[in-house]
Amino acid sequence: MFEQLKVQYSSSLLCPCSQILVLYSKFLSVKPATYRQVCSSYFISSNFIQLLWISDLYSSYYWNIDMKILSIQFRLLASLCSLAENTIQQKIKIFSS
Structure with missing residues (x-):
């Protein structure tokens, strides 16, 4: 945009x-407030999933x-939580650059 204005109104x-561009990361910080509680619960932890898989209690x-x-199903939920977190982090990184 600056280049267009420069040509038009030289x-x-x-x-x-000294710079016509300032990165968002210089003046803006974006951090997700919280993820869903299920994404940090014990039910999607490797230990719990393994316990269910090898459970021969009955x-x-x-x-x-x-x-x-x-x-x-819990493993799938854990994968979705991981995907969501990674996607959000990647998008924040792209936005900040």
């Missing part, structure tokens, strides 16, 4: 600054199948 446009076939399915 005789009257003055810019005493001899019921259906109980074991349910726990394995539940562990897969």
Whole structure:
């Protein structure tokens, strides 16, 4: 934009600054306030997911199948939380540069 103005108003446009561009990161800080509580809960931790997967506390076939399915769902939720956090951090980095 400055370059366009410079061509159009070359005789009257003055810019005493040494830079015509200031990075957002010089005057703005963007940090997410909080993530969803589920993303920091014990239920998506590796320990809990592993506990569900190897759980043989009950001899019921259906109980074991349910726990394995539940562990897969919690693993998926953990992956979504990780993806969300990484995406937000990348976008903040891009915005700040």
